[in-house]
Amino acid sequence: xxxxxxxxxxxxxxxxxxxxxxxxxxxxxxxxxxxxxxxxxxxxxxxxxxxxxxxxxxxxxxxxxxxxxxxxxxxxxxxxxxxxxxxxxxxxxxxxxxxxxxxxxxxxxxxxxxxxxxxxxxxxxxxxxxxxxxxxxxxxxxxxxxxxxxxxxxxxxxxxxxxxxxxxxxxxxxxxxxxxxxxxxxxxxxxxxxxxxxxxxxxxxxxxxxxxxxxxxxxxxxxxxxxxxxxxxxxxxxxxxxxxxxxxxxxxxxxxxxxxxxxxxxxxxxxxxxxxxxxxxxxxxxxxxxxxxxxxxxxxx
Amino acid sequence: xxxxxxxxxxxxxxxxxxxxxxxxxxxxxxxxxxxxxxxxxxxxxxxxxxxxxxxxxxxxxxxxxxxxxxxxxxxxxxxxxxxxxxxxxxxxxxxxxxxxxxxxxxxxxxxxxxxxxxxxxxxxxxxxxxxxxxxxxxxxxxxxxxxxxxxxxxxxxxxxxxxxxxxxxxxxxxxxxxxxxxxxxxxxxxxxxxxxxxxxxxxxxxxxxxxxxxxxxxxxxxxxxxxxxxxxxxxxxxxxxxxxxxxxxxxxxxxxxxxxxxxxxxxxxxxxxxxxxxxxxxxxxxxxxxxxxxxxxxxxxxxxxxxxxxxxxxxxxxxxxxxxxxxxxxxxxxxxxxxxxxxxxx
Numbered sequence: 001x002x003x004x005x006x007x008x009x010x011x012x013x014x015x016x017x018x019x020x021x022x023x024x025x026x027x028x029x030x031x032x033x034x035x036x037x038x039x040x041x042x043x044x045x046x047x048x049x050x051x052x053x054x055x056x057x058x059x060x061x062x063x064x065x066x067x068x069x070x071x072x073x074x075x076x077x078x079x080x081x082x083x084x085x086x087x088x089x090x091x092x093x094x095x096x097x098x099x100x101x102x103x104x105x106x107x108x109x110x111x112x113x114x115x116x117x118x119x120x121x122x123x124x125x126x127x128x129x130x131x132x133x134x135x136x137x138x139x140x141x142x143x144x145x146x147x148x149x150x151x152x153x154x155x156x157x158x159x160x161x162x163x164x165x166x167x168x169x170x171x172x173x174x175x176x177x178x179x180x181x182x183x184x185x186x187x188x189x190x191x192x193x194x195x196x197x198x199x200x201x202x203x204x205x206x207x208x209x210x211x212x213x214x215x216x217x218x219x220x221x222x223x224x225x226x227x228x229x230x231x232x233x234x235x236x237x238x239x240x241x242x243x244x245x246x247x248x249x250x251x252x253x254x255x256x257x258x259x260x261x262x263x264x265x266x267x268x269x270x271x272x273x274x275x276x277x278x279x280x281x282x283x284x285x286x287x288x289x290x291x292x293x294x295x296x297x298x299x300x301x
Numbered sequence: 302x303x304x305x306x307x308x309x310x311x312x313x314x315x316x317x318x319x320x321x322x323x324x325x326x327x328x329x330x331x332x333x334x335x336x337x338x339x340x341x342x343x344x345x346x347x348x349x350x351x352x353x354x355x356x357x358x359x360x361x362x363x364x365x366x367x368x369x370x371x372x373x374x375x376x377x378x379x380x381x382x383x384x385x386x387x388x389x390x391x392x393x394x395x396x397x398x399x400x401x402x403x404x405x406x407x408x409x410x411x412x413x414x415x416x417x418x419x420x421x422x423x424x425x426x427x428x429x430x431x432x433x434x435x436x437x438x439x440x441x442x443x444x445x446x447x448x449x450x451x452x453x454x455x456x457x458x459x460x461x462x463x464x465x466x467x468x469x470x471x472x473x474x475x476x477x478x479x480x481x482x483x484x485x486x487x488x489x490x491x492x493x494x495x496x497x498x499x500x501x502x503x504x505x506x507x508x509x510x511x512x513x514x515x516x517x518x519x520x521x522x523x524x525x526x527x528x529x530x531x532x533x534x535x536x537x538x539x540x541x542x543x544x545x546x547x548x549x550x551x552x553x554x555x556x557x558x559x560x561x562x563x564x565x566x567x568x569x570x571x572x573x574x575x576x577x578x579x580x581x582x583x584x585x586x587x588x589x590x591x592x593x594x595x596x597x598x599x600x601x602x603x604x605x606x607x608x609x610x611x612x613x614x615x616x617x618x619x620x621x622x623x624x625x626x627x628x629x630x631x632x633x634x635x636x637x638x639x640x641x642x643x644x645x646x647x
Contacts, residue, residue, distance in 0.1 A: 040413065040416075095597055099596070100601060102549075103596045105549070106554070106592065106596050107592070107593045107596045109546055110589045110590065110591075110592030110596065111589060111593060112589070113589035113592065114587075114593070115589070117582075117585035117588075118583075121582045121586060229543075233420070233542070236417065237421075239413075240413055240417040271432045274428055278421035278422075278428070281418075282407070282421050282425075285407060285410055285414055285421075286406045286407060286418075289411070
């Protein structure tokens with residue numbers, strides 16, 4: 001156990017915010033897709049994994065130094081994520097538009113299994129190092145020195161989240177997405193092409209998953225074929241804590257989840273931190289069935 | 302007047318006879334092993350279907366109950382020398398009680414909140430088994446569990462264990478079918494359609510859901526006991542989320558809310574990876590693709606009931622699209638309506 005000193009604590013908070021930013025990106029994408037389609041995209045973690053692998057493969061072709069490589073990698077990740085998301089929507093979810101809810105979930109699970117093993121087949125099931133040509137060094141923050149890269153990850157995540165909020169609040173597309181999320185039937189009657197909106201939500205949500213994938217790969221320095229499962233569980237957890245369909249809630253709870261996890265790992269027990277988080281999650285759900293930040297449900301049993 | 306039944310009666314006897322005769326006619330230990338595994342998977346899928354299909358609740362912690370049964374059996378047999386006839390009921394009851402206690406506070410949760418709570422329970426159970434080294438020996442697991450013994454007969458071969466699994470499966474089918482056809486089961490099905498409407502006509506929604514959840518956990522725990530005695534070793538792998546997800550796939554592929562569906566799904570999805578073994582590394586890729594393909598062609602599952610409209614021929618009829626959305630979102634809409642009214646009033 002680390003002793004609680006200010007520099008260590010600051011370092012851990014930053015680590016927590018960095019990984020929390022990644023969770024927030026995953027959760028936001030998941031929540032966005034869920035919002036318009038009302039179906040849990042259980043292959044969301046595989047989009048994240050696949051983009052990380054594709055970027056890893058493309059890295060040698062991007063021999064840029066420093067920040068420009070990071071920027072290019074991020075743009076590439078967003079683009080790849082959006083492309084995969086569009087394909088997933090078109091191939092897996094659109095055909096099941098009228099099918100029972102569970103059918104879409106199982107189909108997503110099938111996709112998740114297929115992609116996970118495909119990645120293991122193509123790249124191998126072992127850990128692959130993921131190293132960028134960019135080491136931004138350390139930042140002095142009062143008494144603490146913190147790795148600047150973690151701050152960059154956190155800031156990148158926040159910037160993407162803020163960008164999405166801007167799109168959702170200020171543009172015609174965003175308005176259409178929000179309308180579809182709140183009532184698909186009425187949205188359609190108002191002339192919104194909801195099928196196209198669902199595709200757009202998939203593109204944006206999966207782009208975020210892709211960005212989260214490369215950020216986490218750069219943060220931990222590794223990529224592996226089963227990395228999507230943990231991301232999905234964390235993203236799903238953050239979505240539910242935040243209140244399903246509540247995008248801001250998903251972001252806040254993703255960040256909280258990251259910070260909480262790092263603090264529990266350092267000060268309580270690295271072995272038991274996940275179990276404690278899940279136990280707290282059950283507690284939260286029992287006390288606040290609508291999620292920590294969700295809207296109150298007026299009727300209960 | 303014919304009594305209305307929730308489950309259409311289909312004669313299961315020919316299949317049971319076939320299930321009994323098959324391993325006697327085909328003397329192949331490899332097939333026997335697959336059948337033994339498939340029987341246990343079928344027990345798990347049938348019991349999960351009670352919660353998922355008839356109760357309409359997505360449970361993502363079912364493998365955790367399987368784990369409770371297996372670990373408890375291992376500990377009882379290894380430390381106390383408890384015989385099979387003790388470990389089996391104790392494992393089943395312990396899983397059922399855990400399910401009962403856990404279900405009570407979370408039953409008012411809806412949709413994904415319920416799924417998340419059960420996922421959290423399953424993960425906690427796995428993490429406890431993985432980290433509580435003093436009792437579970439953590440990642441190394443518990444070896445040396447004695448074989449199941451019934452009045453002097455010891456289940457040593459794969460075939461013996463298959464018959465034990467089959468017996469449990471028959472028991473699970475009979476009990477779950479009776480439960481589904483009982484007033485409790487009909488109430489459970491009513492709560493699936495609309496829990497508030499069911500409550501308004503006097504259904505104790507929390508009670509029937511708790512019973513269904515505990516009953517499903519009971520059979521999962523019993524299957525865990527058989528597993529521990531069969532494999533003679535337990536570690537956390539079979540009790541993880543991935544197994545629960547495989548069980549969900551079995552129920553969905555076979556046909557949700559039917560009695561034979563989960564069994565067919567369990568047998569198919571257990572055999573499938575073996576059939577695909579020739580493909581080596583691409584085996585699981587094809588498994589995932591086939592899973593998607595089955596759902597694509599028959600969204601309600603192979604034996605599932607309900608209208609078959611092929612949504613895969615391009616855009617579904619507009620009138621059909623909102624049906625699924627409405628069915629899924631109806632409870633959420635009901636929740637949000639009053640708050641919208643509040644906003645309008647404010």
